[in-house]
Amino acid sequence: MNIEPNLCRVEDALEIIVGKWKPIILLHLLKNGTMRFSDLKRSIPNITQKMLTKNLRELENEDIIERFVYPQVPPKVEYSITEYGKELEPLLHAMHKWGVKHALHKQQYKFI
Amino acid sequence: MNIEPNLCRVEDALEIIVGKWKPIILLHLLKNGTMRFSDLKRSIPNITQKMLTKNLRELENEDIIERFVYPQVPPKVEYSITEYGKELEPLLHAMHKWGVKHALHKQQYKFI
DNA sequence: TCCAGTAGTATCCTTTTGTATACTATACCA
């Protein structure tokens, strides 16, 4: 039941979902299944191409998403969640739920 | 059921548990209830005083932990999880569980 | 002929995060 603090693996999970963009990218891919690079870019306002590319590469290296290149010009590249990556969904939901609750809590205790 | 990606609150949860030290600090406090600054320092090898102080302040500002100062010399300061902070425990457990699974998965798919 | 669209890379910059080390005041103990 208890996690022995110095044997904790929370960081391993965090490394994958952490950052300003990874959760949003994952939620978009979970929602839509497969998306092109430009779909993601359009769906996520403010993200720069550099950040989108970087985060996609990192998720790919962890086997969370897959990248498929169509050999054509202009280029077409599709990204999708792997079966394994789908296992992150409950975690993202739990975090989202807690986040909603926390936003509310913050409002309340800040004005007491 | 589905999170609308652009309304997602995952970041709100992440901001609180993210970083090299916060999960370990929280797990120690969840395990022991109350700890002095020096207890935490001793229990977390390699953390610097600056980082410990900084992270404790941030957790305090989010109402996750409480700080109690005994007016004596040499100083004595105790930290403990708030009731509200305890609600993070299931999330930490879920992340830990996923982290364990991921460490295993990594071993497997890297050698195929 | 010129422009838009694709999926990036390259370069430079700022901000955040983390490390290393030295320093503080005061009391107790030998």
Place this chain on the structure above:
DNA sequence: TGGTATAGTATACAAAAGGATACTACTGGA
């Protein structure tokens, strides 16, 4: 009288994350 312990702060630095902007190759369409 000098050392240890407590809970920090101050300073300087290194590394990582993120942002802004310009650039590429190639094609199809106006």
